[in-house]
Amino acid sequence: MNTKNISDSVIRRLPRYYRFLGDLQAGGMTRISSRELSERMGLTASQIRQDLNCFGGFGQQGYGYNIQLLQHEIEHILGIDKPQNAILIGVGNLGRAIAQHINFESRGFSLIGIFDQRESLVGQMVRNLPIRNITSLDEFCRENLPTAAILCIPKEAAEVLAKQMVPLGIRGFWNFSHYDLSLNYPGVIVENMHFGDSLMTLSYRLHNSE
Amino acid sequence: MNTKNISDSVIRRLPRYYRFLGDLQAGGMTRISSRELSERMGLTASQIRQDLNCFGGFGQQGYGYNIQLLQHEIEHILGIDKPQNAILIGVGNLGRAIAQHINFESRGFSLIGIFDQRESLVGQMVRNLPIRNITSLDEFCRENLPTAAILCIPKEAAEVLAKQMVPLGIRGFWNFSHYDLSLNYPGVIVENMHFGDSLMTLSYRLHNSE
DNA sequence: TAGATTGTTAATCGATTAACAATC
DNA sequence: TAGATTGTTAATCGATTAACAATC
Numbered sequence: 001m002n003t004k005n006i007s008d009s010v011i012r013r014l015p016r017y018y019r020f021l022g023d024l025q026a027g028g029m030t031r032i033s034s035r036e037l038s039e040r041m042g043l044t045a046s047q048i049r050q051d052l053n054c055f056g057g058f059g060q061q062g063y064g065y066n067i068q069l070l071q072h073e074i075e076h077i078l079g080i081d082k083p084q085n086a087i088l089i090g091v092g093n094l095g096r097a098i099a100q101h102i103n104f105e106s107r108g109f110s111l112i113g114i115f116d117q118r119e120s121l122v123g124q125m126v127r128n129l130p131i132r133n134i135t136s137l138d139e140f141c142r143e144n145l146p147t148a149a150i151l152c153i154p155k156e157a158a159e160v161l162a163k164q165m166v167p168l169g170i171r172g173f174w175n176f177s178h179y180d181l182s183l184n185y186p187g188v189i190v191e192n193m194h195f196g197d198s199l200m201t202l203s204y205r206l207h208n209s210e
Numbered sequence: 211m212n213t214k215n216i217s218d219s220v221i222r223r224l225p226r227y228y229r230f231l232g233d234l235q236a237g238g239m240t241r242i243s244s245r246e247l248s249e250r251m252g253l254t255a256s257q258i259r260q261d262l263n264c265f266g267g268f269g270q271q272g273y274g275y276n277i278q279l280l281q282h283e284i285e286h287i288l289g290i291d292k293p294q295n296a297i298l299i300g301v302g303n304l305g306r307a308i309a310q311h312i313n314f315e316s317r318g319f320s321l322i323g324i325f326d327q328r329e330s331l332v333g334q335m336v337r338n339l340p341i342r343n344i345t346s347l348d349e350f351c352r353e354n355l356p357t358a359a360i361l362c363i364p365k366e367a368a369e370v371l372a373k374q375m376v377p378l379g380i381r382g383f384w385n386f387s388h389y390d391l392s393l394n395y396p397g398v399i400v401e402n403m404h405f406g407d408s409l410m411t412l413s414y415r416l417h418n419s420e
Numbered sequence: 421t422a423g424a425t426t427g428t429t430a431a432t433c434g435a436t437t438a439a440c441a442a443t444c
Numbered sequence: 445t446a447g448a449t450t451g452t453t454a455a456t457c458g459a460t461t462a463a464c465a466a467t468c
Binding site: 011019041042078079096100109147148178180189193196197198199201202205 | 216228251252288289290292302304306308310311314318319357358381382384390392399403404405408409410411412415416418419
């Protein structure tokens with residue numbers, strides 16, 4: 001789709017720009033220079049201009065950037081304006097919290113189905129959606145064509161299930177299992193959320209600060 | 211503490227090495243070469259050897275690495291063998307899930323206290339710990355000396371509370387609020403877990419793959 | 421000993437920063 | 445117009461990869 005190859009470092013800064021611009025706008029500001037934004041975000045002005053110019057010239061010499069316009073551009077770059085249908089697999093503590101806690105709509109997704117293998121949970125409502133039996137996954141996907149899946153299941157199940165879901169049209173996985181889900185299918189994306197890894201880096205840094 | 215300055219890239223790969231080595235050991239393997247590990251992890255052998263040699267020579271020429279020994283070394287490097295006391299603030303959906311779902315002990319921490327501002331929750335048990343009133347935070351910290359805090363509260367509260375907690379001895383924050391907690395105190399560490407940012411990068415990559 | 425694989429130095433690559441002409 | 449600030453090219457810095465002597 002995109003011809004230019006944008007580095008991962010740049011992509012991972014985009015949501016942060018988006019958040020800061022939202023806060024600035026909420027604070028009543030209408031314009032900002034790369035220098036001022038850089039001071040607020042703890043980056044260099046150069047980096048901000050370089051990052052943004054991967055996607056286009058959104059500023060104006062002598063003026064800076066219009067905050068609302070720039071935020072809107074980044075929203076578009078991230079694809080948040082075209083939400084994709086997502087399903088969530090696994091309604092344990094974490095799955096339930098994710099379903100109830102995350103504002104999917106404002107981050108480019110629409111949660112349309114929730115699944116678990118435990119019969120006892122089936123039918124329960126979570127955030128206005130009924131928990132469905134995992135056995136109905138195939139049928140649901142064929143009918144509703146979700147493109148993303150949120151995996152809140154143990155690593156063994158994650159590996160097996162993910163491979164079954166690719167042929168059903170799931171192209172993006174948001175993976176919460178303690179496992180590096182890596183699927184060698186072209187065009188299939190995995191975003192790993194490793195709580196444990198994050199906590200261990202905090203441990204390292206706590207032990208090695210100062 | 212550590213004199214050498216280890217780059218963030220290296221630190222963030224350590225937990226992943228740790229996980230892979232654990233899996234290999236569980237699979238009954240006792241030794242591995244950097245080449246084979248590199249193939250399994252999708253890295254280069256060079257990088258693995260460079261990373262490990264930031265901390266010491268854990269391998270043996272002609273042999274490779276002893277898996278158990280190497281995992282043990284990384285455990286020590288990460289500080290997992292010296293758990294730090296942690297408290298959790300905010301027992302909403304997410305906080306509750308974190309408290310119940312995360313294996314703190316095996317990641318360098320020990321959860322010793324849980325707090326919320328909602329009177330109605332106080333006294334409830336979560337993972338063998340009573341939810342305490344946030345008003346008792348000072349006293350609890352003076353008595354039990356936790357060094358890390360898990361913030362599962364809205365961003366406004368996160369900012370205010372974190373600043374109050376630094377003087378109480380909290381030096382590490384695991385931050386789940388949609389906010390870049392940044393505390394300009396020397397030696398205070400913040401590890402941000404931004405669900406929204408992660409989800410937005412997934413959105414970007416889904417829209418721009420192939 | 422011969423083969424294998426590390427630890428480490430050197431080369432390459434990519435990302436960040438600096439500089440400045442273009443221009444609002 | 446003068447001042448400000450971008451977009452963009454060039455310089456720097458750091459991280460990754462390659463190469464190989466050391467050595468088990």
